[in-house]
Amino acid sequence: HLATSLPLPSERDHLRPRIDLIVFMIDIKSKYSLKNVEASLAYVDASFFLGKVCFLVTGVGRVNYCSVEMNAIWKLGEVYCSPVLFCELELEGIRVTTAQRLLRMLEICAGHVPGVSALSFSLLMRNSAND
Amino acid sequence: KENADHQITAFLLHKQWTLYSVTPLYRFSNARLRDYARLLSAFIAAEKQKGLAVEVGVELDIKVAVSSLPDLKGSDRDQAAILVQLSSRSPASPKNSEEKLIWSGLFCCVSGDDLSENMPEDFTCLPLFLTNGAESYTSIVGSWFQKTFDCCFRRLAISPLNLSWMAAMWTGCKVDKTASAMELVFSVPCLPQPLDISYAIHPEDAKALWDTVQKTPGEITQEEVDVFMDCLYSHFHRHFKIHLSATKLVKVSTAIASAHCDGIIKFLQSQYLTGVLMLLTELAISQIQ
Numbered sequence: 001h002l003a004t005s006l007p008l009p010s011e012r013d014h015l016r017p018r019i020d021l022i023v024f025m026i027d028i029k030s031k032y033s034l035k036n037v038e039a040s041l042a043y044v045d046a047s048f049f050l051g052k053v054c055f056l057v058t059g060v061g062r063v064n065y066c067s068v069e070m071n072a073i074w075k076l077g078e079v080y081c082s083p084v085l086f087c088e089l090e091l092e093g094i095r096v097t098t099a100q101r102l103l104r105m106l107e108i109c110a111g112h113v114p115g116v117s118a119l120s121f122s123l124l125m126r127n128s129a130n131d
Numbered sequence: 132k133e134n135a136d137h138q139i140t141a142f143l144l145h146k147q148w149t150l151y152s153v154t155p156l157y158r159f160s161n162a163r164l165r166d167y168a169r170l171l172s173a174f175i176a177a178e179k180q181k182g183l184a185v186e187v188g189v190e191l192d193i194k195v196a197v198s199s200l201p202d203l204k205g206s207d208r209d210q211a212a213i214l215v216q217l218s219s220r221s222p223a224s225p226k227n228s229e230e231k232l233i234w235s236g237l238f239c240c241v242s243g244d245d246l247s248e249n250m251p252e253d254f255t256c257l258p259l260f261l262t263n264g265a266e267s268y269t270s271i272v273g274s275w276f277q278k279t280f281d282c283c284f285r286r287l288a289i290s291p292l293n294l295s296w297m298a299a300m301w302t303g304c305k306v307d308k309t310a311s312a313m314e315l316v317f318s319v320p321c322l323p324q325p326l327d328i329s330y331a332i333h334p335e336d337a338k339a340l341w342d343t344v345q346k347t348p349g350e351i352t353q354e355e356v357d358v359f360m361d362c363l364y365s366h367f368h369r370h371f372k373i374h375l376s377a378t379k380l381v382k383v384s385t386a387i388a389s390a391h392c393d394g395i396i397k398f399l400q401s402q403y404l405t406g407v408l409m410l411l412t413e414l415a416i417s418q419i420q
Contacts, residue, residue, distance in 0.1 A: 029291075029320070031360075032377035064288035064392070065379060069353055 006040035020110040020118075021052050023102060028059040031067045041080065051118030052109050053082040054125075056098070061088035083125040139200055140401045143237075148261040149269070150287035150394040152415035153238065155246070155254035156280035161199055161211065167279075168197040171215070174275045194218045194230060205242030205409050210257050212239035217268055234264030236272055241408040246416045258415040259408070260284060261396070287394035287415055291380035294390060297410070299356040301387040302334075302341045304403055310334035310386035311399075315363070317378040328378065330367055334386060 001016075008016070022044060027033040037055070044053065055077055059065065077084040087098040109118040172195040179193075196216045203212035214237050218230040238257035240247070247256040262269045273284045289297075302313060312331045319326040344359045345351065364375045381392045388407050389397045396411065398404050 029379060030377045032374045035376060064290050067291040067376075067379065069292060069357075071353065
């Protein structure tokens with residue numbers, strides 16, 4: 001399900017399936033997208049931050065179009081204890097790889113991978129990012 | 132020395148300069164400038180023979196001058212700036228008629244310690260290249276330097292982040308005479324036809340805003356720049372219901388200087404000339420590294 005911001009409209013609450021993973025997309029070319037994500041985060045229940053949230057930064061291929069400062073994004077990942085992924089949507093190869101990664105994360109968050117919980121996986125991702 | 136400074140400054144001000152980053156020059160010598168001028172002149176003549184006509188029709192006699200500007204630097208560790216000038220004189224006109232300056236290129240390094248620190252002896256660090264004049268001459272001069280000194284030129288791109296820094300920094304600068312309005316130009320993405328938004332702010336209002344944001348005079352943080360820009364964006368949104376933060380900042384004009392994201396600069400205030408060159412040197416160095 002794709003939404004431009006949170007909260008999701010309440011009218012469809014009863015029809016909505018369980019949400020296993022929330023991917024917040026930040027376009028590095030748009031400061032507005034960062035502000036939007038920051039505002040939307042306030043509407044997410046705390047339990048999601050135990051491995052069911054991740055940040056996806058797009059548009060990273062073109063450094064010259066950078067309107068968002070990287071430190072702000074790292075800080076966001078730290079404050080919300082969630083991993084930060086990077087991708088360039090315009091390149092098909094990277095787009096496909098990123099989609100596969102997200103799908104794998106979703107499988108784990110939905111509990112379909114035995115032995116790996118959403119929380120342990122997100123800790124693994126954050127630790128490897130810090131290296 | 133004062134007079135020389137004035138001349139250089141007057142030469143740099145109020146002209147549109149295109150910016151490039153240059154990797155260190157191999158075996159460049161300040162003592163051989165006359166030789167370089169001669170070699171470059173021969174190269175240009177050869178290119179013209181090859182049919183790379185730079186001026187259609189008119190047969191121009193191009194004279195090359197390469198000089199050193201020892202005072203154009205930030206710290207003592209910086210290399211002296213190198214100025215390349217192309218002048219033309221029509222062969223039909225008498226020998227002592229005026230030569231017209233048709234192209235200028237300036238290699239400089241203002242406080243470029245980050246780059247020159249660990250540089251081996253044979254390399255000269257002049258990471259910032261400014262040109263004024265026809266693009267065709269820029270590419271000929273560039274090719275000669277690339278061939279002769281094994282260096283690499285790249286157009287210097289200025290990101291919206293860096294442009295915001297310039298907007299904040301330059302707004303804080305004191306100017307004697309009445310400052311011109313601050314202008315920010317934004318390009319709106321994802322539209323079938325290109326759309327530019329120009330946002331003009333009264334210089335005193337801009338300065339007043341910046342003064343409330345900046346906590347320590349002489350120091351600027353990313354946070355302060357963000358707050359400054361956010362205030363400008365919210366003000367605009369209140370009036371026009373447009374989120375400038377979703378667009379791309381492409382040009383910043385203040386009384387100090389004006390800068391465009393494609394790497395074009397215009398210096399407008401002599402007292403801040405070195406300061407702006409220092410900032411541009413930093414950008415050039417980070418583009419190289």
